[in-house]
Amino acid sequence: MNTENTCGSKEELKTQRKFRRIAYADRCKIAVWLTEGIPRRDIAARLGVTPPTVYRELLRGISGAKDGDGRLIYDPDYSEAVALSNRQLSARKPRPIIGANSYVNKKGD
Numbered sequence: 001m002n003t004e005n006t007c008g009s010k011e012e013l014k015t016q017r018k019f020r021r022i023a024y025a026d027r028c029k030i031a032v033w034l035t036e037g038i039p040r041r042d043i044a045a046r047l048g049v050t051p052p053t054v055y056r057e058l059l060r061g062i063s064g065a066k067d068g069d070g071r072l073i074y075d076p077d078y079s080e081a082v083a084l085s086n087r088q089l090s091a092r093k094p095r096p097i098i099g100a101n102s103y104v105n106k107k108g109d
Helices: 010-013 024-035 042-046 051-060 076-089
Strands: 062-066 073-075
Touching: 024 042, 024 051, 024 073, 024 076, 042 051, 051 062, 051 076
Parallel strands: none
Antiparallel strands: 062 073
C-alpha cells in the first residue's frame, strides 16, 4: 500500500491557503514575476495559492493591451478593478422584509 501523499509534500500543502483572495500587492508581484519570466506554477507556489487561482487571475487581468511582440499584457490595476466589481455584483443581496400584514404570513385564510 502506498502511503505517500500524492497531492504534494506536507510543506507545499501548508503554504497553500484555501479560499484566499488575491490582494493588490500580490497582483503587482504577479505582474513583476511575469515580466521576469517566472512560470505560472512557481508564481502560485510563491503566493501560496493553487495554480488555477493564478490562471484565473491572469485571465481577469488582461485588459486588451499588447506588448511590442503582440502578447496580451497583465495589468494589476485593471485586475483589481474587475475583482472589486465582481465582488460587489456577487455580494449577498438584502432579503425583503415580510411583515405581519403580508400575504405570506397569513395562515388559514
